[in-house]
Amino acid sequence: VCSCAWLLARLARLWRARTCFCMLAAMKNPPADDLAPIDRLLYVMAALRAPDGGCPWDLEQTFRSIAPYTIEEAYEVADAIEQNDMPALKEELGDLLLQVVYHARMAEEAGHFGFAEVAAEISAKMVRRHPHVFADQTVSGAAAQTLAWEDQKAAERVAKANNGAVPGALDGVARGLPGLTRAEKLQKRAARVGFDWPEVAQVFDKVDEELSEIKSELSGDTTHERLEDEVGDLLFVVANLARHLRVDPEAALRRCNAKFERRFRQVESAFEGDLEGISLERMEAAWNAAKKHEK
Numbered sequence: 001v002c003s004c005a006w007l008l009a010r011l012a013r014l015w016r017a018r019t020c021f022c023m024l025a026a027m028k029n030p031p032a033d034d035l036a037p038i039d040r041l042l043y044v045m046a047a048l049r050a051p052d053g054g055c056p057w058d059l060e061q062t063f064r065s066i067a068p069y070t071i072e073e074a075y076e077v078a079d080a081i082e083q084n085d086m087p088a089l090k091e092e093l094g095d096l097l098l099q100v101v102y103h104a105r106m107a108e109e110a111g112h113f114g115f116a117e118v119a120a121e122i123s124a125k126m127v128r129r130h131p132h133v134f135a136d137q138t139v140s141g142a143a144a145q146t147l148a149w150e151d152q153k154a155a156e157r158v159a160k161a162n163n164g165a166v167p168g169a170l171d172g173v174a175r176g177l178p179g180l181t182r183a184e185k186l187q188k189r190a191a192r193v194g195f196d197w198p199e200v201a202q203v204f205d206k207v208d209e210e211l212s213e214i215k216s217e218l219s220g221d222t223t224h225e226r227l228e229d230e231v232g233d234l235l236f237v238v239a240n241l242a243r244h245l246r247v248d249p250e251a252a253l254r255r256c257n258a259k260f261e262r263r264f265r266q267v268e269s270a271f272e273g274d275l276e277g278i279s280l281e282r283m284e285a286a287w288n289a290a291k292k293h294e295k
Helices: 002-025 037-048 056-060 063-082 086-109 115-128 142-160 179-192 200-219 224-244 249-270 280-294
Strands: none
Touching: 037 086, 063 086, 063 249, 086 115, 179 224, 179 249, 200 224, 224 249, 249 280
16 A cells, blocks of 8 residues: 555656646636536646746745634634535535645745645555455444544554654644644543543542532632633543533534524514614523524
């Protein structure tokens, strides 16, 4: 598998070296209709980033400036899935794919790698991590495959360790993840080496403990930093509770946000969009009506 990935990468470099001049020379022309969709997209991205005649905005972008858009597009994919909107999902997946192509194009311009290497790398990884599909191993079910997947990832982390560093269980959990998602992933990694509560009742006790600590801070001479620390502890243990209950905390919060937005818009509608001067009691009554209507 690794040799195949290397060969694909070498072929991609040769192809780019041979065709780069031709592509840049023709960049003023729209992409040919007979191009495969992915080749058409790569052509469009190259045209947008062409030094001579490209888009000024696209030419100014960097990995760092594009990263927030990449995250945003991933969330928009999740939102389309949540709404079961297939036309929107098709569009949002295209937007997300564009982000991958964008980063790959910038890396190619800097001489690091191109889209072909990205595709080769992920293909090799999927083959490597699914020996029950591409080799002669077997798994008893999805749960066993999840364990095998994590074991493979752990072995890869060991292989990547350099300078004599000892790989840790938490290595590779991206710092750019949303807070709740990263909390869950950190806890899962720790749980794999035995650092976890065996019973969900113990997690409930910890939730109560963290709530009490916040109340204690509020009753004394506290600071914003200490309150932030205690609220963080509470959110972290709530993420742990969600994990023990097999609930995705980020998905649960997105669903709750959507529910709040839906009900609040009904409250606004009850007062014809003007909440100025409306008492909290009347708004709460409208909220309860909206809640009852949904149920």
